[in-house]
Amino acid sequence: MLLFEQAEKIQSQLGHKLCNSLLIFTLVFLVIAECLRNRRPRNFPPGPLALPLVGNMFSLDLRNAHRAMTELAETYGKVYSLKLGSTWTVVLNGLSTMQEALLNKGDILNDRPVIPLHVDKDRNQGIIFTNGHLWKEQRRFALFTLKYFGVGKRSLESSILNEFIYLSKEFANEKGKPFNPHYIINKAVSNIICSLVFGQRFDYCDEKFLKMTHLVDKVAQIEGSIWTQVSQMKSKMFTVVVIDFVTHISKYLKIEMHSSNLDPSEPRDFIDCYLNEIQKDGVVDSVFHEENLVTCVFDLFVAGTETTSTTLRWALLYMAKYTEIQEKVQAEIDRVIGQSRQPSMEDRPKLPYTDAVIHELQRISNIVPLSLPHVTKREVQLEGYKIPKGVTVIPNLTSVLFDKSTWETPYTFNPGHFLNKEGKFVKQAAFIPFSLGKRACLGENLARMELFLFFTSFMQRFTFSMPPGMEPVFKPQASITLKPSEYEICITQREVCQSRI
Structure with a gap:
């Protein structure tokens, strides 16, 4: 035993x-x-050592990923790779690299990767995150329709200037006291999209309009967290907010009303044009349908409101900080336009300093620092490296907009970056805030028009300053764009303009 x-x-x-x-x-x-x-494939771009399971997550400061990615380029070169989650990602740095990738080899890099965060939202619908035939048709249609309704023309110019009148009254009502301009500016910029999509603007107190602008802001905040972008994690909060927005916008679109009053020969807005496209006879497997219409409107609102509104908020902050630049802009506007009329796009060539300030504001505010991701359709060679099919590619716009070899003082607000010795405006090839290629920002022409007319009108009518004892804070909040931290500002009417409001 x-x-x-x-x-x-x-x-x-x-x-x-x-x-x-x-x-x-x-x-x-x-x-x-x-x-x-985790070993890189043969002849694949180099990069920092990828750790088991977590990859290169600890190689990046996710609150400041664009800066971290720019610094990594100094060690690993203009084209390098990172393991983000379970997939390899290639980061592009420098103007020549992006021109080679997005222009010369753009046909291989025109697609967007499948991002789980967006699967529940659009199911391969809309403009921004679609690919192939669907994307080409939606982008072609959107560009044509925006142009038809005045983007780049006098008709839309009048809508923007008219909207500024409403905005200026809101500013004047604050009587120079400190206030946060965030949501007032959001409403004004959103109304430009409303005029294109719905064929009308809305009162700033309209409850449905307020909810819509609030949801757009919320979507951009959730969608734009750097962690969400690089890790491709789903967010239940994001899905809930988007569904709320889509439900709200579906009711607000009044598609049935548009359909019943539709005159194909005289479309009133984007919705009418889209419904006309849906009703075309003989179209097999059409990519135009009402569900896609709602997603396209969603994309237009998020992209068309967020970037322009954020740039204008940065503009007010920089003008309050650099008062000597603000005064110089105002002097040029007074000299060229005066006070008897509103600005016009025709004034732009006669306002080189103002134009330089607007460009410098876009450069230094670096609104979309990592652009939007691309994915390779097939194997491609860049800078001597071989990148296989299906690899996510990030164009690091920060590396171009802050390139020390291009800009005299890259980290300082300096309108001189866009002026020659004679004070004339000079275009810079490295000015690419809207990215490059066929996937460049759909609303670039609209944004350029809005920024010039709104900013010039601001400077013509008002002076911007910080509240007594307060200093402007330029540390951005990470969202779908780099937003300024919430701030209060004092806006006073210029004496020469008192009688005009």
Whole structure:
């Protein structure tokens, strides 16, 4: 009996040792497998060592990913790779690299990667995150329709200047006291999109309009967190907010009303044009349908409101800080336009300093620092490296907009970056805040028009300053864009303009 018990004890000990050995072997095998999986393919762009499971997550400050990615380029070159989550990502840095990738080889890099965050939202609908035939048709249609309704023309110019009158009254009502201009500016910019989509503007107190602008702001805030972008994590909050927006916008679109009053020969807005496209006969497997219309409107609102509104908020902050630049802009506007009329796009060539300030504001505020991700359709070679099909590619716009070899003082607000010795405006090839290629910002022409007319009107009518004892804070909040931290500002009417409001 004693021998039997001892045998059982030895067998049990051997069993435990065998289990432990198997466990250790399994762990070692998994670690080795993960290390092998983290090895870069042959002739793949270099980069920092990718750790098992977490990849290069600890190589980046996710609150300041664009700066971290720019610094990594100094070590690993203009084209390098990172393991973000379970997938390889290639980061492009420098103007020549982006021109080669997005212009010369744009046909291979025109697609967007599948981002889980957007799957529930659009199911391959809309303009921004679609690919192939669907994307080409939606972008072609949107560009044509925006142009039809006045983007780049006098008709839309009048709408923007008219909206400024409403905005200026809101500013004047504050009577020079400190206030946060965030949502007032959001409403004004959103109304320009409303005039294109709905064919009308809305009162700033309209409850449905207020909810819509609030939802757009919320969507941009959730969608734009750097962590969400680089890790491609789903967000239940994002899905809930987007569904709320889509439900709200679907009711607000009044598609049935548009359909019943539709005159194909005289479309009133984007919705009418889209409904006309839906009703075309003989279209097989059309990519135009009412569900896609709602998603396209969603994309137009988020892209068309967020970027311009954010740039204008940065503009007020920089003008309050650099009062000597503000005064110089005002003097040029007074000299060229005066006070008897509103600005016009025709004034732009006659306002080189003002134009330079607007460009410098866009450069230094760096609204979309990492652009939007691309994905390779097939294998492509960049800077001598081989990038396989299906790899996510990030154009690091920060590396171009702050390139020390291009800009005299890259981290200082300096309108001189866009002026020659004679004070004339000079275009810069490295000015690419809207990115490059066929995936460049759809609303670039609209944004340029809005920024010039709103900013010039601001400077013509008002003076901007910080509240007594307050200093402007230029540390951005990470969202879909780099937003300024919430701030209060004092806006006073210029004496020469008092009688005009």
